[in-house]
Amino acid sequence: MIATMAAEVQKAVLLLSGGLDSATAGAIARAAGYALHALSFDYGQRHRHELDAAARVAEALGVVEHRRVSFDLRVFGGSALTDEIEVPKHAASTVEDDIPVTYVPARNTIFLSFALGFAEVIDAGAIVIGVNALDYSGYPDCRPAFIEAFERLARLATKAGVEGRKIVVHAPLLHLNKAEIIRRGVKLGVDYGLTHSCYDPDGDGTPCGACDSCTLRAAGFREAGVEDPALR
Numbered sequence: 001m002i003a004t005m006a007a008e009v010q011k012a013v014l015l016l017s018g019g020l021d022s023a024t025a026g027a028i029a030r031a032a033g034y035a036l037h038a039l040s041f042d043y044g045q046r047h048r049h050e051l052d053a054a055a056r057v058a059e060a061l062g063v064v065e066h067r068r069v070s071f072d073l074r075v076f077g078g079s080a081l082t083d084e085i086e087v088p089k090h091a092a093s094t095v096e097d098d099i100p101v102t103y104v105p106a107r108n109t110i111f112l113s114f115a116l117g118f119a120e121v122i123d124a125g126a127i128v129i130g131v132n133a134l135d136y137s138g139y140p141d142c143r144p145a146f147i148e149a150f151e152r153l154a155r156l157a158t159k160a161g162v163e164g165r166k167i168v169v170h171a172p173l174l175h176l177n178k179a180e181i182i183r184r185g186v187k188l189g190v191d192y193g194l195t196h197s198c199y200d201p202d203g204d205g206t207p208c209g210a211c212d213s214c215t216l217r218a219a220g221f222r223e224a225g226v227e228d229p230a231l232r
Contacts, residue, residue, distance in 0.1 A: 002032040002128075002170050011124035012170070013115045014038045014063065018053030020195050020217060021130035021173055024185035026061045028172045029128045031188055037122055038066040039115055043107075044074035045081050049205035053196035060194055069114055079104040080199070087200040089210035099138050102199055102212055108141035112150050112169065119167050120160050132173040132181065147171050178220025186226060193229030207231075 012034035014026045030036060038061070040054040051068065058066035077083030080101040088100060108131065115127045131142040140146065151169045155161035173181050185192065197217045198207035207214050207230070221228040 002029055002034075002172050009033060009035050010126065011035050011037060011064075011119075011122055012126040012128050013119045013122075013124050014061075014128045015111055015115055015130070016040050016054045016058060016063075016066070017130070018050035018055075018057055018195060019130070019197050019213075020178075020185070020192060020220075021132060021181060022054075023057045023061075023130075023190050023192070023195050024181050024188070025128050025130035025170075025172055026057065026063075027185055027188040027190045029126075029170065030061055034126065034128070036061060036063040036128070037118065037124060038063040039111075039118055040066065040068045041111060041114070042068055042070040043082070043104075043110075044072040045104075046087075047081065047196070047199050047201060049198075049201050050196045052205070053194060056194040060191055067118070073104060073107070073110075076105065087208075087211050089200075089208065090215075099140065100212060103139050106141070108139075108146070109150070116154055116158060116167065120158055123160075123165075124167070125165070126168045126170050128170045128172070130173050131171050132176055132178075134175065134177045144171075144174055147174065177223075178216055179223035182220050182224040182226055186224075191229065193232070195230065197230075 012029055014036045016022045016038040038058045042051055073082045080087045081104050085101050119127055133143050147169050154167045160167055197213045199211040199213045200208045
């Protein structure tokens, strides 16, 4: 959980995908008093409609700025999101399952590295990421151990860290399930109709309703007892 800030407003870099989780994490950080500098990535993903969603969410959150970084992970492939591999349907994974083909190798490590560099440049004391270790697809870079390890890296590998200016990685959703995340977001006024979660949407961005991400989202709204505004 992110502690409420003191009177002095501090900067935070928000990793903003345009999905449900990052929108909620951003709302939590905003409520805690952070001035948000949003960072999104065009990395060759097939679900590029999330970038339009990220722009919508950034505007709704009232971020200080929203930057998009472009690079192409398709040069490596190895994932259903960046390669010619079919996105699995009607087979949502659990933490106990094998890591699914929708895992993008080292994606969160790459994203956090960009965020760390950005944080140093703008003198931000925090990075906010919307990973959670309960209702997720079994990705290794969504676990508490990974977040803790990256914080240690940040202290060792940056000028800020060496000089004693700690950059904290906030993952406020880490121990929440999807329904709890949605309930928290609703209380904070998150408009989930702005978000996009589908891994394999059609040409106009309509969710497939059957991929792992769609299934987890639907189950979360159902358990939370809330209608998904994106489906109205």
